[in-house]
Amino acid sequence: MTQPFPVFDLSAFEQGDASEKKRLGEVVDAICRETGFLAIRNHGVPQTVIDAVWANARAFFDLPAEEKQRVRAPYKGYPYGYLGPELEALAKSRDVDSPPDLKESFNGGPLVQPASITDPEALAFCYAETIWPERPDGFVDAWKAYYAALEDLAARVMRLFAVALDLPETYFEPFINTPISALRGLNYPKQHVPPKPGQLRAGAHTDYGSLTILLPQAGSKGLEIITPDGQWTPVPPVDGAFVINIGDLMARWTNDRWVSTLHRVVNPSPDEGGMARRQSLAFFHQPNWDAQITVLDACLSPGEVAKYPPVLSGPYLMSKFKATTA
């Protein structure tokens, strides 16, 4: 990377006057044109909310395999519940055949279903029920509290993005007032046997939606991005911050002014003992099921035409998602 990994102070933006907001928006625009990956600190999510979901996710992954299987996704392509080891290869989303990722996950969808949603595809996919575990005790409450906090944070980051694109700060609000975001708890187990050739913790992929808010295990390594020079480059741990990145839908929305950068999670390095467990939480923010995503005029210079036709957020996500489950 030409610059050190960027760390952005969200409260400085939120408390800034119009000119300060504009200045900070320009900083974010430059980052999103280069990699679309940055850390955000002073994000306002209470540490108690983070600690509770973290501990509950850990305790869930520590349960016996049979118990976790009780809340597994009931069929291939079902988006929520437990997805055990060896069931997903993210590289397949790019048509790259690869061994399955060395991870397990628990996935949950929107906390409320708006009455206006009647499309059977929406009801069967992103509004499918999250299959909750019975244990640990506090899991459901802690999960929901974190989901709600991150939904709010994502909406605030979208305001920052609007300013960065020279749009009114609330521009995205009608597109994201009933979002279909998903939260994923990830566990990369301690590695007792060497990986197969080409097998990673998460194969190289881009995210699909508008914005991902990632919480990697404090101090942990493994997440890497491709920087504009074409090199795999580690994302350093940043204490107390979330890592955010834009996904394919936001790149499309901006006519590729912003980039949805390829990233992966590599196996633990020998200096970390070569096998260390790693945990993370990934919140995939996604606009309303029926939000029409049309290339933004603000991203077209005079006379320039959009590279992409409009798409609907939900069906777009569904088509991307179905490519990666084994």
Ligand SMILES: O=C(O)CCC(=O)C(=O)O
């Ligand atoms: O666990 C991580 O650090 C990243 C996971 C990721 O990129 C994903 O699940 O999309």
Ligand SMILES: [Fe+2]
């Ligand atoms: Fe990702």
